[in-house]
Amino acid sequence: MEVTLYSDGSSRGNPGPGGYGTILRYTAPSGAVHEKELSAGFSCTTNNRMELLGCIVGLEALKRPCTVTVYSDSQYLVNAFNQNWVAGWLKRGWKNSQKQPVKNVDLWKRLLAAKEPHTVKFVWVKGHAGHPENERCDELATIAADNPACHQKDKGFKE
Incomplete structure (x- = not known):
C-alpha cells in the first residue's frame, strides 16, 4: 500500500x-x-516540534505497514533522515555533532517508533511556494495554532 x-x-x-x-x-x-x-x-510549543508532530500523527494513523512518501517544507525533519543525522544521534546517545543534547528527543523517539513498520522516504518541498498540499497543510496548522479554544498542552515542551 503506497501512501503520500x-x-x-x-x-x-x-x-x-x-x-x-x-x-x-x-x-x-x-x-x-x-x-x-x-x-x-x-x-x-515550537515550530520544529509541530513539524515533527505533523509527520508523527500521519504515520501513527496508518493501520498497517505501508510505503510512505513524506513531503515537508521542514529541512529539520527531512535532513534528519536524508543526511543521516538521526543515525549519528543514535550512535552518540542522542547527542548532536557538537556533543550537545538533541532537541525534541521525545518527538524524535516517537517518530522513529511511528516510522518503524513502514518504508518511508522524505522529500523536501519549498514552503509558501504554491505547492497545493503544502499550502493546505500550512492552512490547517495555522488555523489550529490560532484557535485557543482547541489548544492542548504540548506535554514534551519545556519552557
Missing part, C-alpha cells in the same frame, strides 16, 4: 501557540483516491 503524507507545522512565536496540519492520501487499485486531513493546536 504531506505535513507542516506552525507556531505563533517560537515558542508560542502552535499547530500542525497533515494530509494522508492513498489511491486504491480501483483508482479511487482516499484522503484524510489531521490537525491539532497547542498552547505553547
